[in-house]
Amino acid sequence: MMKNQETKKRPVVALTGASGYIGHHLVNKLTEHADVVALSRNINNKQDTAQVTWRSCDLFSMSDAEKALEGVDFAVYLVHSMKPSAKLTQGSFENMDVILADNFAQAAKKQRLKQIVYLSGIIPENEKLSRHLSSRLEVENILRAYGTPVTTIRAGLIVGPKGSSFPILKKLVKRLPVMVLPKWTRTKTHPIALPDVLTALDKSIGNQTLSNRAIDIGGPEIMSYKEMMRQTTEVMGLRRKMINVPFLTVKLSRLWVSLTTNSPKEMVYPLIESLTHPMTAKPEHMDEEISFGKITFKQSVHQTLQEEKQNAKERKSVMKPNAPSIQQDVRSVQRIPLPAGKDADWVSNYYMIWLHQLIHPFLKIEVDETNEYSIQTRLLSLPLLTFRYSEDRSTVNRSLYYITGGAFENKAENKRGRLEFRRIPHSDECIVAIHDYLPSLPWFIYRYTQAKAHLWVMYQFHKHLMKLEVHPPNNPILVTTET
CATH class of the missing domain: 3.30.530.20 (START domain)
Known part of the structure; x- marks a missing residue:
């Protein structure tokens, strides 16, 4: 081979939560310019490709984390432990997240990673944070604790299929002809479409100007949760009556939302508790290249609904695999x-x-x-x-x-x-x-x-x-x- 024909080695990026809804989409984007080590606890139905290598990894185990990051240059950390991780899980998600982040950060140091990119939530200033946001900030600090450069991407409500916050909002709109809206639904937030989040994560990898920085990202609009509900009803072609009330507290709201959407309280409660905070990107924490999403809220809702329809068709055409046996752990x-x-x-x-x-x-x-x-x-x-x-x-x-x-x-x-x-x-x-x-x-x-x-x-x-x-x-x- 001639010297001027030497090919540049593609970077190796480890992706935690690769089978999750953000990780699944990010894999395809990363393989355009990098080789991906996709990490998941269960890889029984996963197949390696030329650009993607699947590794089984339980991040509650430090030895698993160390093996998972062998030969890796960069890592994207998408882990969150709101759902139970064993048949009997005793403990809060905050404490679970401490262990996961600490194992990962120590493994990153041992394997000499060049950077960790971490997806977090927008952190309001000068306020007492909810449990969910306090945990997100604690995880960020733990990931930084062992010397590996960390770039934190902070987003508000992410509009995409199979997520956490938007599917709950969509279920409320779909199931309630009359919506009683407590005070927190007038709080301002900064929704962002999933493709814009993927772009921000992708452009952060290897970007030394973002090293050890926390960057806020958001879509082109700032709006209240009430306005998001209204626009979602329009996209879905529904008519809903909305009534503002001043007396429904956050504690009552989280129970009401969990029951109405049939969503697990382990996931709903921390999210609803965070909605009292204004979750808007701050100019001083934004970056010209990655912070400003281009897709409007209505466009993102439309894209999400279309993708959900397509996914539903694909699920019907594929036989369901046998459910794994449940370990009594x-x-x-x-x-x-x-x-x-x-x-x-x-x-x-x-x-x-x-x-x-x-x-x-x-x-x-x-x-x-x-x-x-x-x-x-x-x-x-x-x-x-x-x-x-x-x-x-x-x-x-x-x-x-x-x-x-x-x-x-x-x-x-x-x-x-x-x-x-x-x-x-x-x-x-x-x-x-x-x-x-x-x-x-x-x-x-x-x-x-x-x-x-x-x-x-x-x-x-x-x-x-x-x-x-x-x-x-x-x-x-x-x-x-x-x-």
Whole structure:
């Protein structure tokens, strides 16, 4: 080959949430100029192409995240954990998102990624943020915590099929001939069409002028939610009577919206709580090249409805795959305070000592020379649960224990069960999480006994840490010798 005929190597972009509604569309756009590593928890029905390689990845696992980002130059982070991630999920979406973002950011550092592009929401200034927006901002800060350059694209309501906010609005318009509109429906927002969001994400990859910046994006119009409903009815060819009321609160609204649209409250509640904020792009946070969407709201609604019709036709012509078997797994995640000057390694050791004292005199905790901890009955010394400390996967900011046995564990099925203590970057808080735990008890009994007991224990531990003095005990050691 002649020197002047050498081809330039295409960048490799990892795309989280590649099977989601934004990720699915973004894959096609990225392959025009890059090779894509498409990440998803389930890739059974996915096929690789010349430009797309599918990798199975559970981002709750740091080792999975590290393997997923091997050989990657850039990454697009589209993850959000509003939906349950296990058969029994105990914990808030905010705490789930901490783990996902922290695993991803640490893996990006290890694999030396050049940039993470993160899709977030517009953050109002000088206001107390909703849980949803607070979580979006916390995730942004965690992604930045390990040194990889991060470009955050902040959007308001994204108009597209299979999303979160717009499908809810469309269902309200379709199902309610008379619409009672509370005060929050007059709040201003900045809707943007899905194609404009895809363009902003695509143009951000490798764009060094946007490194470590947060960019607001929006469509050509700023309008209220009421106006969006009105225009949606026009596009759908419907007539709806709209009545303004001053008394329907956000708490009542979220219940009303969930019931009316038949949407899960885990998704609806955080979104409705955010609607009290004016979600408009701010000029000082906008970029000339990527911030200004071109598609009007009416055009975007029309395009979305057309795409939904086409998708419905395609679904009818394709046989549905067999549903995967449901694993009876558990994920339980809680946030606890971290005493001054202490780290995750300290709090994990202290937890074992505290738990040993809490369960006395009925149970006990013993630890052997291999760092395996065993929760046992006192009379028979029957192990109920055993945990082995993973020294090679732990740091001062993350202590990891693999669940290795005991009467309460499903020995035949357990492969990845683990307990971890993780410090949230740049904070005085810690996450305690159980992942992929498979109990041996019958499911109904487990849910209302062992699962409830774990939540009670974590609540008590949280209270205990709050009461600790500013200088808690140093170097805790679990004493197992019986007196």
